[in-house]
Amino acid sequence: MFLSFIKWLIIAVVCFVVLAMIVALYLKKEGDREFAKYDAYTKEVLAGYEKLIPFEVKPEFKTLHPGKFPFMKLFKLLVTSEEGSRLKRVNSIDATMLLFMRMYTFLIRPDYKYNLPVLSVDFIFIGKKRVFVLEIIDPAKIEDENKKKYYEIMRSRIPDVEGLEKGPERDWYKDYVTDFSIHAKADNSKDDLMFDIYKTYLKAYLDMAMNAEELTPEMSEKVKQGLEEYVTTLLSKGGPAVEVFEKMLGKEGQEEYVRTVMFGLE
Numbered sequence: 001m002f003l004s005f006i007k008w009l010i011i012a013v014v015c016f017v018v019l020a021m022i023v024a025l026y027l028k029k030e031g032d033r034e035f036a037k038y039d040a041y042t043k044e045v046l047a048g049y050e051k052l053i054p055f056e057v058k059p060e061f062k063t064l065h066p067g068k069f070p071f072m073k074l075f076k077l078l079v080t081s082e083e084g085s086r087l088k089r090v091n092s093i094d095a096t097m098l099l100f101m102r103m104y105t106f107l108i109r110p111d112y113k114y115n116l117p118v119l120s121v122d123f124i125f126i127g128k129k130r131v132f133v134l135e136i137i138d139p140a141k142i143e144d145e146n147k148k149k150y151y152e153i154m155r156s157r158i159p160d161v162e163g164l165e166k167g168p169e170r171d172w173y174k175d176y177v178t179d180f181s182i183h184a185k186a187d188n189s190k191d192d193l194m195f196d197i198y199k200t201y202l203k204a205y206l207d208m209a210m211n212a213e214e215l216t217p218e219m220s221e222k223v224k225q226g227l228e229e230y231v232t233t234l235l236s237k238g239g240p241a242v243e244v245f246e247k248m249l250g251k252e253g254q255e256e257y258v259r260t261v262m263f264g265l266e
Helices: 002-047 070-074 145-155 171-175 188-211 217-237 240-262
Strands: 075-083 089-097 101-109 118-126 129-137 182-187
Touching: 002 089, 002 101, 002 118, 002 188, 118 188, 129 188, 145 188, 171 217, 182 188, 217 240
Parallel strands: none
Antiparallel strands: 075 089, 089 101, 101 118, 118 129, 129 182
C-alpha cells in the first residue's frame, strides 16, 4: 500500500514538473518575440549612425550561467559589447531567468569628450507582464542647447506613460537620472506603445550624440567623474540588476562586472 502511494506520488510530481515546464516555455515565447523585436531594431538603427567594432569581454564575464546553487542554473546572461567613437561602449545583455522570464538590457556609454548622458534600458518580459525601465543617466548635469533640444523630444512622451503603474525606483536615482526617465509596469496590451516610445528615445539619443560638440578637457573630466560617482553609488546603494550580479559573482566580481562590463569604465 505504502509503495503504491509512493509510486503515484512520484508520478504526480513528474507530471507537475512537466506541466510547469510546458507552461514556462509557452510564457517564454512572448518574451522571445519581444526580445527579438527590440534587438533587431536597435542593431538596425545603430548601423546607420556609427561603425561599431566588437569589444572583447573577459571570458568569465561573457556568459553568466552560475551553478553554485541549483536555482541559479535557471539564470543565463549573455553579454555582447562593442565600441565606437562617440558611442564609446555599447553593451547588450540577453538574459533568460527561471525559463519563462526574458530580459533585454541595452546601454550606451558615450565618450567623455562629449556632453552626453548614458542611455540605459532594461525591459523584462514575464509571460504577458512587462517591466519597462528606460533611463537617461546624466550625473554631470552640464546644460547645453543640443541636450536641451533632444531632452524635450524624449520628455514629450511622458504623458503617454502617466497612466501606467510605477515600476522599480530607488530614492537616490533622482540625483542622477533625468525626470523623463521611465520606470513602468504594464501588460502586453502596451507593447506597441512602449516600442514606439523606445524608438523615440533611441533616435533622439543618437541624434543628440551625433550633433554633440567636443568639451574642454575640464568639462570632459566633469562628465567622467560624474559617471564614476553614479556607478560607485549604484554599487553601494543598490539596484535590482546589480544585486543579482552580487549573488552570481560575489562582491568583488559584481563590482568588476558592473564597472568594466556594464558601464565600460576604464
